Structure formats: structure tokens, C-alpha cells
Amino acid sequence: MASRPANPRTPPRFALVAIVFAGVLVIAAGVLLALALRETPRGAAGTALASAIGGQFQLIDQNGKPFSDANLKGKWHLIFFGYTHCPDACPTALNEMSLALDRLGIKRDEVGVVFITVDPERDTPDVLKSYVQSFDAPIVALTGSPEAVAQAAKAYRVFYAKHPRADGDYDMDHSAVIYVMNPEGRFTATFTPDSSADAIVQRLQKLIS
Amino acid sequence: MAQTAQVEIKDAWARATPGKAENGAAYLTIQSPVADRLVGVFSPVAKKAGLHTMTMEGSVMKMRPLGGVDLPANQPVALKPGGMHIMLEGLNEPLQAGKSFPLTLNLEKAGQKQVEVTVEKAGAAGPGGQAGTDMPMPAKR
Ligand SMILES: [Cu+2]
Numbered sequence: 001m002a003s004r005p006a007n008p009r010t011p012p013r014f015a016l017v018a019i020v021f022a023g024v025l026v027i028a029a030g031v032l033l034a035l036a037l038r039e040t041p042r043g044a045a046g047t048a049l050a051s052a053i054g055g056q057f058q059l060i061d062q063n064g065k066p067f068s069d070a071n072l073k074g075k076w077h078l079i080f081f082g083y084t085h086c087p088d089a090c091p092t093a094l095n096e097m098s099l100a101l102d103r104l105g106i107k108r109d110e111v112g113v114v115f116i117t118v119d120p121e122r123d124t125p126d127v128l129k130s131y132v133q134s135f136d137a138p139i140v141a142l143t144g145s146p147e148a149v150a151q152a153a154k155a156y157r158v159f160y161a162k163h164p165r166a167d168g169d170y171d172m173d174h175s176a177v178i179y180v181m182n183p184e185g186r187f188t189a190t191f192t193p194d195s196s197a198d199a200i201v202q203r204l205q206k207l208i209s
Numbered sequence: 210m211a212q213t214a215q216v217e218i219k220d221a222w223a224r225a226t227p228g229k230a231e232n233g234a235a236y237l238t239i240q241s242p243v244a245d246r247l248v249g250v251f252s253p254v255a256k257k258a259g260l261h262t263m264t265m266e267g268s269v270m271k272m273r274p275l276g277g278v279d280l281p282a283n284q285p286v287a288l289k290p291g292g293m294h295i296m297l298e299g300l301n302e303p304l305q306a307g308k309s310f311p312l313t314l315n316l317e318k319a320g321q322k323q324v325e326v327t328v329e330k331a332g333a334a335g336p337g338g339q340a341g342t343d344m345p346m347p348a349k350r
Contacts, residue, residue: 084227084228084230084231085230085231085232086232086270086272087226087230087232087233087234087294087296087297088234088263088272088290088291088294089263089270089290089291091224091226091227091230091331092290092291092334094227095331127228127229129228130227130228130229131227131228131229131230132227132228133227133228134225134226134227134228134331135227135331159269163271163272163273165274166274167257169298171271171272171273173269173270173271173272174269174270175268175269175270176265176268176269176270177268192268193270194291
């Protein structure tokens, strides 16, 4: 088979899977949107969906200050839902995102990273503050009441559920997708949580320019 | 000189934990000369240590405790980011890059094995200070 100049960090098969996956997401988003528009009377409370992903939320940041969807305007954003008790994929994703931001150079101020907890019970503003401080880039970390978090997750079509363990502790199952929102606050693209900083930078540079 | 084959444990590492994160994860590669099973772990740095696996079901990430990890004879088994890990729960203090800590592995046949775990910086994707983006992405299932 003729080889093509593939990025050595992105095996062709993975790239294909990613493309198919992205396609499935887009289709799923479209179906969701169609269903939402059809099944919900227009104008019903908060259902005037501009896009299937993204929407109203009202949370507080790691300093206890209110942060809503309105704060997403005027800048590109990478949005990721997770929880601080997650030892593996969540810190990896946040780290790659903050490395990506760093590599954007002069454009780094045009992109913000937002981490929204799906575990508001344990992730208080204080916990989030110390957590995101250790990453190189400034990260906005959001929490709120269980209802407020549920609303944000719903807006972003994020699934999460508590998974209790025999020892009384629990883990969170959650959608692990990095959303790219444009400066109008509209959904633009997704990354998988295992995307490398380089992959994120390359894509962002194209989007921003 | 007769030499009995030993259980080999390599590249034991953990990622520095952000802030006061309660949990951390350690990774290593283990190979046994005979079929064995890793059934438990212990470390003084955390209140609890256990074997876990992280899987993706569609776009949903799930973490589950594992009863044990089978070690086929002479086959290296890798615990690595995006797959199986040793979960350290209730860290007594943050894991700091450059430091190390002891970890005890409990094997069904070989008994207890001690290993020293090196803490890499938060952005590490592997042992020995490999930068996050210099590693291939985790294999997809
Ligand atoms: Cu775990």
C-alpha cells in the first residue's frame, strides 16, 4: 500500500477512527438538534437552541465569582468536563490543553481553557483552585450547585453519572470530549481527551487564523 | 551459576499531582517468568491503593476497580495512561516531580515485590521525563 506522509504521532488508522468518530458526533448532534426542535415547542423555556452543543449555564469559578455562557464570548474556548479525583485522563487532557495554549505563542490570549467539574460535591471552588494552579496555562475551573452543573452538562450534551464503589467511595463516569467554542460562543470542533498538544495547536491555528 | 528467573518490574512512575488532588496514578511494566496474577498493591503515600482500569465507551470515560491483573508467563504487561493504572487514593501529600516513593505489589505466586516509583512532572506521558506530546497516543480499543 502506498504510504502517505502521515504525521508520525497520528497513525493513519487512528486518524481514520477520529474522523469517523467526529462524523458520528456531528450526525448525533444533528439528530439531537432535529429532535429537540421537533419535540419541543419553539419558545419553551430555554430550548431555543442556537446549536446542539453549548447553551446557557450559570456557574462559579475557582475564585467564587459567577461565570456564565456570556463569559465565553469574545474569545475562543476549549471546554472540558471532568473531575479532580480522576487521576489519569482528566489531568492528561488539561495538561495537553495548557501545553497547546503555550505553543500558540502570541495567539495564546485568544484562547481560554475551561474545566467544568461533573463532581460538584467534592470539587468546591477551593479544591478547583489548587488543582488548576498547577497547570502552566491559566485555566478557568467551574463548579456550582448540582442543578447548575447538570444544566451546564445538558447544554453541552455531556453525560455523567456517579458510579458507587464497594468501599463507599465513588467514581464519575463522564463524557470526555474537548469542545472548541468560537468567540461567538458557538460550537466549532471537538478533540478527543487523548489529543496531543501538537494536534490541538495545529487545529487551533487553522481555526483562529 | 544457577539463576532463578525473577519477576521483573520496570519503569515504575507516577505523574506529579495537581494542587491538593486527592488521587494519583502510578504506572509500571511487569513481567513474570511463570503465569502469575497481580492481586493487590500498597503504598505508604496514600490511604488506599488499588488496581484500576480506564476505558472509553463511545465518548464516555469510565474508571473501574480491577480484582487483579493476569500476568502470562514471560509476557510484559504494561500499566500505562489511558489503560490500567495503580490508583493511589487519599494521598497524604501531593506527588512531587523528582521525588520517589515505595510501592508494594502483591502477586499470587511470587508474593510481595517492592518497587520504587519515580514521580515525573505533571506533563509526563511516560517514565524518564518524556514530554507529553512525544509519546504516541494511547491505543484505541
Ligand atoms: Cu483509578
